[in-house]
Amino acid sequence: MMSEITVHVDGTPRRLTVDTRTTLLDALRERLGVTSPKKGCDHGQCGACTVLSGGRRVLSCLTLALTQDGARVVTAEGLAARGQGADGQRSDDGLHPVQRAFIDCDAFQCGYCTPGQVVSAVGMLDEFAQGWPSAVTEGSRPPELDRAEVAERMSGNLCRCAAYVNIVPAVQQAAAESGPAAPGAEVAE
């Protein structure tokens, strides 16, 4: 069964006809030529396909394209200047601060999972700014993005590269640049 849908991808409305079985990931990559979301495991286990939908990080491999009719989807490509940034944040070179930080910190090796890591980090920093706790958040003070917090919050993105260790400093650098958490984002007693 084929259906016509419109998905706003990186700021541009894209009309396409998809089978009911088509995932958002396959629609982006194979139908629209948006190849920054990567097909890793294709079963929701690795995070390489992470995109923002409605501003939230989700797995495009477990999302049926039909459910995204009218949705606003941002990929790693769209975080840079030529697309519409998800959160309006850009550094002077047109890259999103998270992208800049990944380059500065050498937070990737083969790079295959990097777009998913970058998008996940952008979504995660927004969640942190809203005061969302994580499984390792303790106490009543606002959590800091220490190594434990970053590792836990990024645990949905798996990477076997040796450079894995540099992802944490990259996310911390991007967090420092984006400033303190939003007012009222403290953790509840």
Add this chain to the structure above:
Amino acid sequence: MKPFDYRSPADPAAAVRSVAGNPAAVFLGGGTNLVDHLKLGVAAPDLVVHVADLLPAGIEELDGGALRIGAGVRNSDLAADRRVRERFPVLSQALLSGASGQLRNMATTGGNPLQRTRCVYFQDVTTACNKRQPGSGCSAVGGWTRHHAILGASEHCLAVHPSDMAVAMAALDAEVRVLGPDGERTIPFTGLHRLPADTPERDTVLEHGDLITAIDLPALPLARRSAYRKVRDRASYAFALVSVAAAVDVRDGVITDARVALGGVAHVPWRAHRAERVLRGAPATEETYRAAADAELADARPADGPDGGNAFKIPLLRRTLAATLRGLVREDAR
């Protein structure tokens, strides 16, 4: 993937009619489990009815501190909700210990308890599985059982329920609001899931076409002192080997009330009534925690397997239960 039709109805009643009228129809919530099953061939529906966006996505305040959680509320929103964190920390912690940030943004309150077992044989269509194909046999019997049940299993199925959220819901005496072809009804959360017996293909007591519309959390003051402790093979993003959801009330060193549920050990989120009976009225000591675990695990039956089986879950659960209770009592003494 087998071809299927897709509908996105306007309201829950229309969704129920669509599924109830077609034996090969399924509801699609956040999709984190179902879409994977479509790919694996574990599920092969004729019709997929998308409900994630039409179910209530808000958390409603009820009398006396109780909460009504719409079935469309995402796991991430539920875990972050200030009222949940203050009144029912065990639930927030259980949600945050499950899956990943991306998956929690997708998964829904209504869908989470209905996710299916991650038993490898259930997910591998080339193996026998009574849950996937009734009467075909159980490959876990004599197979790899590290992640399988030690309580309430049958000779037909050793699978465990994978949800963390459901374990907390079972401990909190949550109630499930269901819309079916014949109207609305409410069922206790602890009565939602079924033990496998000789029909392991039925995970729950829901009938075809029944749609969870909300889950109610009754007021439970002692839940302000509650916690979820999960043990798994890696630090994050893995299913529980064992888990404990607990809430206790302690006065002058005596446990006056307790709620305990266990995860990773049974076909259902396992409400530990026997342990609770030992805990109530007993001194908050290591001896009591041990006695509570002994009572609950008296009928535990570990499974063998080429991987060494799952007998390790018994001492692991003893220690995890004691550690959870010890932590709560210490917190209470502060």
